[in-house]
Amino acid sequence: MRTDGTAAAAGEGAPARHAVVIGGGIAGLAAAHRLLADGLRVTLLEAGPRLGGKLLAGELAGAPVDLGAESVLARRPEALELARAVGLGEALQPPATATAHLWTRGALRPMPRGHVMGVPGDLAPLAASGVLSAEGLARIEAERELAPTEIGEDVAVGEYVAARLGHEVVDRLVEPLLGGVYAGDAYRISMRAAVPQLFEAARTHASLGEGVRALQHRAAAQQAQQAGRPVFSGIDGGIGRLPQAVAEACRAAGARVSTGTAVRELLRTAGGWKVVTEAGAIEADAVVLAVPAGPAARLLDGLAPAAAAELRSVEYASMALVTMAFRRSELPAAITEGGASGFLVPPVDGRTIKASTFSSNKWAWAGADPGLFLLRTSVGRYGDEGDLGREDSELVDVSLRDLGAAVGLAARPVASTVTRWDGGLPQYPVGHLARVERIRSAVSALPGLAVCGALYEGVGIPACIASAGRAADVVKATFAGVGAQGTA
Known part of the structure; x- marks a missing residue:
């Protein structure tokens, strides 16, 4: 991480640009860490009493x-x-x-292998698991007789899978797996946003089963190249250690990190931004909004009303x-x-x-x-x-x-x-990605402002960190005079 206090866009010997990150969840912390690495001065403001968001x-x-x-x-x-x-x-x-199981149909049953977010490709392990009834298995087999389904620009995972393979697959396999990630309803969740690889497979293959098998072949080849690398990882003592470690690294690099500091208003100035808190106003060259949809909408009401309206529709x-x-x-x-x-x-x-x-x-x-x-x-x-x-x-x-x-x-x-x-x-309902693009498009009209967090590119920790990197790139491009939110 650079700690010399110089930003590329500021020029040799000039004061470093100042960015304020609003929100101290993992996305906000990752954005602060990345902006510091890019040579900016950073202030991070968290309204709550602690950092880390959903990591604890x-x-x-x-x-x-x-x-x-x-x-x-x-x-x-x-x-x-x-x-x-x-x-x-x-x-x-x-x-x-x-070794995970499903508690369904009155028994604890092994999670069948050979699926993509619950959508089966290989029926043998599914049949052996007892998760589906004989009727449910027969319905999957019947897909080969169905004509291809036009998928359009987006579709709900549950709606499409049920039409192709039957409701049992959705109710007993897809729902619990998607629910574990989004705590959502598979019959509402966007396939394009939540399971993009399945969406592409459905668009490019005559049957869903055929598309899943193609994904599995591809995954097997990738696994062979990544032999020994786990699918998931934790941290000794808990993944909740990560936010504090990032915050400590940010402080060590010169960042000001404050909790219990709610932002009341966000204002444009001739030279950049003014972030208004109960303790006073902070001048900034750039702002990253790393907060949920509600607080983001409140701060953007007078600046980007179209973005605020879209944010208010997020459930x-x-x-x-x-x-x-x-x-x-x-x-x-x-x-x-x-x-x-x-x-x-x-x-x-x-x-x-x-x-x-x-x-x-x-x-x-x-x-x-x-x-x-x-x-x-x-x-x-x-x-x-x-x-x-x-x-x-x-x-x-x-x-x-x-x-x-x-x-x-x-x-x-x-x-x-x-x-x-x-x-x-x-929640990521059908049309979610289009909504995100409309939010980013509206925000891009305000140079030096970027957004990140769980509602933009995925709810998982890596996706939140990726959205933070994208927001930092927007800020950096703004200072270079060549970028905007929608091109980061």
């Missing part, structure tokens, strides 16, 4: 836990590169196990994570033996929890205490958030009830905590 490290019964996101997609480079840049390279570690899903610590000796073999990483729950089965992660199996660091076992459940998805009105103790109880039915758990936890993520996950 905690402790339960004396053991470290992740109370938010727990892993990153390791076959995208952005998150791993950032972790290494801030000194966490040696702490990166793959899951100790990735979010809420969820809660119930993290529990048990005495290992009191747990059933279905949890402690066999190395299962946990299970997903299709909404069609009518359970309260939508997933459970056996953390002490999945992560070596979470299983370090031989007498303690950590696991967590998640509750709440778009359109089904009624259970989130329950008290924390009730959420623990309903989680235990479902775990008892799924794996025979009868023990009470020695400690538990509930983490609520209200409005935590932006």
